[in-house]
Amino acid sequence: MNYDRYFNRALEALHEEGRYRIFTDLARQVGRFPKALDYSHNPPREITVWCSNDYLGMGQNQHVTTAMKHAIETLGAGAGGTRNISGTHHLIIELETELADLHNKEGALVFTSGYVSNEATISTLGRVLPDCLILSDELNHASMIAGVKNSGATKRIWRHNDLEHLEQLLKEAGELRPKLIAFESVYSMDGDIAPIKEICDLAERYNALTYLDEVHAVGMYGKRGGGIADQLELMERVDIIEGTLAKAFGIMGGYVTASSTIIDTIRSYAPGFIFTTSLPPAIAAGATASIRHLKTANDLREKHQEQVAKLKAKLTEAKLPILPTETHIVPLMVCDPVLCKAASDRLMEKHGIYIQPINYPTVTRGTERLRITPSPLHDDAMIDELVNAVTEVWEALDIASLTKGRLAEAI
Numbered sequence: 458m459n460y461d462r463y464f465n466r467a468l469e470a471l472h473e474e475g476r477y478r479i480f481t482d483l484a485r486q487v488g489r490f491p492k493a494l495d496y497s498h499n500p501p502r503e504i505t506v507w508c509s510n511d512y513l514g515m516g517q518n519q520h521v522t523t524a525m526k527h528a529i530e531t532l533g534a535g536a537g538g539t540r541n542i543s544g545t546h547h548l549i550i551e552l553e554t555e556l557a558d559l560h561n562k563e564g565a566l567v568f569t570s571g572y573v574s575n576e577a578t579i580s581t582l583g584r585v586l587p588d589c590l591i592l593s594d595e596l597n598h599a600s601m602i603a604g605v606k607n608s609g610a611t612k613r614i615w616r617h618n619d620l621e622h623l624e625q626l627l628k629e630a631g632e633l634r635p636k637l638i639a640f641e642s643v644y645s646m647d648g649d650i651a652p653i654k655e656i657c658d659l660a661e662r663y664n665a666l667t668y669l670d671e672v673h674a675v676g677m678y679g680k681r682g683g684g685i686a687d688q689l690e691l692m693e694r695v696d697i698i699e700g701t702l703a704k705a706f707g708i709m710g711g712y713v714t715a716s717s718t719i720i721d722t723i724r725s726y727a728p729g730f731i732f733t734t735s736l737p738p739a740i741a742a743g744a745t746a747s748i749r750h751l752k753t754a755n756d757l758r759e760k761h762q763e764q765v766a767k768l769k770a771k772l773t774e775a776k777l778p779i780l781p782t783e784t785h786i787v788p789l790m791v792c793d794p795v796l797c798k799a800a801s802d803r804l805m806e807k808h809g810i811y812i813q814p815i816n817y818p819t820v821t822r823g824t825e826r827l828r829i830t831p832s833p834l835h836d837d838a839m840i841d842e843l844v845n846a847v848t849e850v851w852e853a854l855d856i857a858s859l860t861k862g863r864l865a866e867a868i
Contacts, residue, residue, distance in 0.1 A: 475794035476816035483811070487517045490834050495811070504809040505839060507829050512677055512785060513757055514834045515707030520750050521743045528742035536735035540724075544735030552741045555748050556712050559675075559683050560698045564720035567712045567741070569733055571672050571701035574711030575600035576607060577729030578699065579639060579668065583608025585722060586635040592626055592665070594618070594640040594651070601639055601670060610637075617644075620655050627663035636665035642685035643673040646820050646828065648782030653686055657694040668697045676705025677758060677785065682751040702740075706747040710736050760833035761785065764840070768831045771844045777851065778864050780826070787829040788815075789847065791856060792863035797825040800850050808846035824867050 471477040482496035483506070491506045491514070515521055528548060538544040549567055556565035568574035579601060583589045589610040593601065596617045605612050613630075615623045623638070630636055638660055640651050653669065660667045671684035679687025684700065686692045697719060702710040713723065724730060736744075751757070765785045772779050772787070780788040789812075791797040797814040804810040804827075812827045820826065827847075831840070851857060857864070 474817075475798055481805070481811060481813070485516070487522070490514045490517050491832060491839070493811070495805075495809075502809065504805065504811050505835075505842070506811045507831070507835070507843060508812045508827075509830060509832070510704040511707045512705045512830060512832055513707070513751070513754075513761060514832050515676070515705065515747045515751070518707065518747065518750065520746045521707060524746035525739040525743040528738040532738040534737060534739070536737045538734060539732065540735050541731065546735065546738055546741070548738045548741040548745065549735055552736075552745045552748075553712070555745050556700075557714055559681065559748060559752065560687075560700075560714040561683075561692045562698065562714035563717040565712055565714040566720050566724055566730065567702075567710055567736060568730060569710060569736060571699070571703060571711035572600040572603075573729045573733070574699055574701075574713050575670060576604040577727040578697070578713045578723050579604025579637070580607040580729075581723050581727040582637055582666075582668070582697075582719075583610030585726060586610075586637070589635045589637060590630050592623060592630075592636060592638045596644050596647070597639060597641060598645070598670060598672075601641075605639065618649070618651055620652060620659065623656070624659055624663075627659060627665060630663070632664045636663065637668055638665050639668045639670075641670040641673070643671075643678075643784050643786070645673045645786060646788065646815065646826070647780060648784045648786030648788060650685055650783050653689060653691050653695070657691060660696075661694075666696045667694075668699065669695045670699045672699070672701040672704060672711075673784075673786070675700040676747075676751045677761065680755070682748075682754070682758070702744040702747075706744055706751070708740055708744045708747060710740060710744060757833055761831075764831050764833055764835055767837065768829070768835075768840050768843070771840060772847070775844050775848050777844075777847055778857075778868055780868060785830065787831065789827040789829055790864055790867050791825050791827060792823055792860045792867050793856075794822075794825045796854060796856055796859060797827065799854055800827060800856065803850045803853065804846055808842075808849070810843060810846050823863055 484494040494501045495504045536544045553565040591605050591612045595614050613626045674684035676682040697715040699713045702708045778790045794816045801814040815828045816825045
């Protein structure tokens with residue numbers, strides 16, 4: 458049997474739909490962020506990255522890199538095993554203590570990625586709680602969806618940020634049945650924010666646990682960078698807060714924070730934690746240094762919001778179709794997969810600006826976009842350069858007229 462035939466058909470389908478993904482070979486430069494070298498070009502050339510999830514540039518912060526170097530020099534490179542088999546090194550305990558403090562929780566547990574922390578935690582909670590009903594926002598991340606599916610628990614999907622629909626489902630479930638409400642604070646593609654207070658009100662009224670994914674908010678919002686729940690002073694009302702070390706904190710890894718009982722249950726039952734090698738000392742040290750720094754770096758958060766506001770204003774003034782958001786995520790709507798890829802390619806080739814196209818299944822068909830994520834290190838000149846480049850691309854590809862009806866519907 459020619460198995461390659463099936464694989465080639467699957468790949469051809471992606472090409473035909475205009476959503477085949479091509480990775481760009483980049484080398485970030487310490488001290489030059491958001492500049493990077495593009496090795497997809499021969500010879501390599503310097504470009505500006507406008508779509509990084511290293512939202513605050515902490516991946517090059519000197520406090521972080523110094524801590525990582527020291528950890529390698531004193532503890533070596535690897536973790537040595539799973540947490541149960543020699544992998545519970547002192548630096549990862551320090552990291553978990555720092556995370557618990559960040560979110561005002563009794564305990565924290567670190568995973569190898571945000572995807573794993575979501576999948577492992579939600580699936581474990583759904584298995585441990587008898588006859589658990591998981592109520593999941595319809596726009597939750599793929600990792601949360603995987604956790605719900607792998608839990609084997611009954612699920613109900615509630616319309617995005619629709620409190621009336623959520624309450625209806627909670628009423629139908631009854632107060633005695635174990636229930637878990639899973640949602641995000643900042644939704645990464647549309648940049649909108651969940652009504653956290655109102656969700657907590659419903660959870661308390663109907664005796665449900667709350668699970669909040671703060672991956673696109675930690676480090677960036679709140680008095681100490683604890684996320685939107687920190688900003689709104691709601692952390693103590695949320696039962697489980699999940700986050701990542703790979704975005705605003707600039708490293709890698711995921712985590713959950715909660716009561717000591719919940720954390721111990723996940724530690725004891727989650728296969729995604731039990732059977733995975735621990736994060737190495739250097740990663741843990743860098744993450745701890747980043748968290749400690751951002752707990753007091755309100756000036757960096759303020760500068761970030763200032764640059765975000767400037768970019769939004771200038772894109773709006775240029776009549777470019779951005780989706781209105783309350784956050785740092787700036788979706789530039791294209792609404793066509795082929796045009797989205799073409800716009801991304803032209804920005805890169807003609808202007809040296811890198812913004813990865815976002816297509817299905819990350820977003821629904823017809824809502825394809827360029828997802829722009831300004832940082833405090835994108836200066837005013839870079840913002841002007843981006844707006845001028847995008848304007849040129851929109852005119853050259855005639856995007857406005859080709860997608861007029863879809864743009865109006867999406868925005």
